Amino acid sequence: MTPAATFYLQDAETVARALVGATLLVDGVGGLVVETEAYDHEDPASHSFGGRTARNASMFRAGGCAYVYRSYGIHWCLNVVCGPAGEGSAVLLRALEPTHGLDRMRARRGIDEARLLCSGPGRLCQALGVDASQDGLPLDAPPFALILPERPVPLATGPRIGISKGVATPWRFGLAGSRFLSRPFR
DNA sequence: CAAATGATCTACT
DNA sequence: GTAGATCATTTGA
Numbered sequence: 412m413t414p415a416a417t418f419y420l421q422d423a424e425t426v427a428r429a430l431v432g433a434t435l436l437v438d439g440v441g442g443l444v445v446e447t448e449a450y451d452h453e454d455p456a457s458h459s460f461g462g463r464t465a466r467n468a469s470m471f472r473a474g475g476c477a478y479v480y481r482s483y484g485i486h487w488c489l490n491v492v493c494g495p496a497g498e499g500s501a502v503l504l505r506a507l508e509p510t511h512g513l514d515r516m517r518a519r520r521g522i523d524e525a526r527l528l529c530s531g532p533g534r535l536c537q538a539l540g541v542d543a544s545q546d547g548l549p550l551d552a553p554p555f556a557l558i559l560p561e562r563p564v565p566l567a568t569g570p571r572i573g574i575s576k577g578v579a580t581p582w583r584f585g586l587a588g589s590r591f592l593s594r595p596f597r
Numbered sequence: 598c599a600a601a602t603g604a605t606c607t608a609c610t
Numbered sequence: 611g612t613a614g615a616t617c618a619t620t621t622g623a
Contacts, residue, residue: 457604467619480604480619481619483616503604505604573604
């Protein structure tokens with residue numbers, strides 16, 4: 412099904428929950444979304460907290476676009492922008508269960524284990540070939556394809572990873588029991 | 598203009 | 611388990 416444009420205009424937490432179990436493809440390579448994190452403009456841990464800057468400009472677009480940024484100088488991270496234009500909410504995609512184009516992922520990552528191909532934001536982007544050239548692109552047009560889950564999936568919830576502020580906000584969501592998570596839920 | 602920081606990953610002890 | 615890699619962006623002088 413083609414995602415309704417209004418789906419991505421909802422708040423970050425709602426979209427983050429709904430994206431677990433979705434299928435993401437970039438140029439035909441991708442898989443099942445098993446881990447997400449929500450960030451909104453009122454969240455001290457969010458890039459959009461404190462206003463719009465040159466780097467996070469695409470995070471302030473209307474929901475349904477990609478927001479790609481470089482982390483720790485080395486890695487790329489892929490976000491799904493959500494909420495109305497100008498708000499600054501997004502959902503970080505942290506892990507996929509690879510289902511399409513496994514051979515191309517292995518070639519890009521240089522490893523064999525399917526479990527390690529996309530289990531982490533930086534790994535995910537390397538496996539799918541995501542970089543700054545995809546920043547701001549709509550997710551419902553090539554090379555992207557994002558198919559929402561047909562039915563609800565069992566959800567695990569927990570605190571977000573790798574941040575120093577807003578740690579108490581339990582906005583990390585995962586597919587319960589999946590072994591492709593970047594870290595297990597308790 | 599200079600310095601610090603970060604939504605991470607890999608390799609090594 | 612712990613430290614290093616590596617750089618764009620942000621903040622302060």
